[in-house]
Amino acid sequence: MRKAYLFMAATFLAAIAASAASAQTAPNRQGFYADLGVNYTVPTITATNGISTEKESGGGVGYSLGLGIGLKNNKTRIGLEVDYFKVSDVFGASGLSNTVIDYTAVGTFYPSANNLWLRLNLGYGTAELSGSGNSSSAGGFVWGLGIGYDMMLGKGGVALVPFISYLNLNRTDDFGGALAGQNVYAKVAMWQFGVSLGLKH
DSSP, X not given: OHHHHHHHHHHHHHXXXXXXXXXXXXXXXXXXXXEEEEEEXXXXXXXXXXXXXXXXEOOEEEEEEEEEEEOTTSSEEEEEEEXXXXXSSGGGOTTOEEEEEEEEEEEEEOOSSSSEEEEEEEEEEXXXXXXXXXXXXXXXXXXEEEEEXXXXXXXXXXXXXXXXXXXXXXXXXXXXXXXXXXXXXXXXXXXXXXXXXXXXX
């Protein structure tokens, strides 16, 4: 399975690199921008109570929303991003789902004249386990890295943006709710292979 993920990432990066190589001039990136994305998320979810550890990996559809502004240097953007992902039947338990939402500040850098970009995410993420009418949630620091390419659609400032991102909710606080007092915490790492629709790119 890991080889399949690596092949997917390599193919995706090759497509981005080929598109970037064909670009010649940069658009005006100053001012407001917005992105709405969908992706295939590959999570690794680890939950532990200090005595035993459960680990879950799989895949599913995730969503993202980004808003921000481009700076006058035309190479840097700063903004905010929300990423959402939900997976069902985690840890082999039918009906048990895990919902992850990350809220991050985002810095995007365009290193050359073309539309290839690199991204840094820093912020706060939450994980919620729910099932059988009960739920428990916790949060913690999240960081991430990303790479992508703005494929401009005409001259109207609209772009189709393929990207790869990695988001890491390093360790949550102890879960509350149904798991309160049991010293359970989680780690959630997510690879995202997706595409977004960008406005004012």
